[in-house]
Amino acid sequence: MSRRRIGFWYRLAAAIAKPPLVVLFKRDWRGMEHIPVDGGFITAVNHNSYLDPLSYGHFQYNTGRVPRLLAKAGLFRTPFVGMMLRGTGQIPVYRETTNALDAFRAAVDAIERGECVAFYPEGTLTRDPEMWPMGGKTGAARVALMTRAPVIPVAQWGANLAMPPYATDKRLQLFPRKTLQVQAGPPVDLSRFYDREPTPDVLREATEVIMLAITEQLADVRGLPAPAVLYDHRKARAELRRKIEREGPK
16 A cells, blocks of 8 residues: 555644754654555554654654554644644544544554554553553554554653653753654564454553563663563552551651
8 A cells, every 4th residue: 555645734733843843852763764665554652751742743754654643532622733633634532432442443444544553552651760661551452463564663762851741840841952762663573463362361462562662662762771571550559559558658
């Protein structure tokens, strides 16, 4: 299948977003050769700042293969943002509603049309204290196993330095000038899962393979060893509650 045309709305979004990104940030982009030239594929991206969709989006736009991101449905109700999201073909995610499967179907349809669909498998900003990716949700793995489309792991770093997640001070920290680092890796090998029934266990296992591939790319970007185990926020909260129950409030 041929590339999806970038189109008016994506070009408009780029015309608005790229100039401040170019002026305010330096860029370190690697691995564009791993982005497929044609055909449908998935990118799986770590999430460590509210700013990183712009950082990743800039990188991906410059490959010529514009992404369709899965975004919270509430964003589509914001007047200008919603207009841009709809115009660029982004996919609304309705969590815990009767429309929850619509995003899954839209992602599969887009890939079958030869487009790129971008997933943030963590589902939210990372809670890992060291800013590594957390364990992911299974949506990207489910779509990957159903379509057998290539899954490209993408790691990014730098947006979190300008806009740290969960910071009490929401102002951009632009100085000194930050470098937005984005690195795409080779496709994740999920072939061993293709002929297996997509049970919850299989989907979790495939998801872990995807998340570890993203983490390996981020380790290369940061120049640090990757953690041996992905951070589990639910487990960490449960352990904290048990500790408080044992020791009592300080």
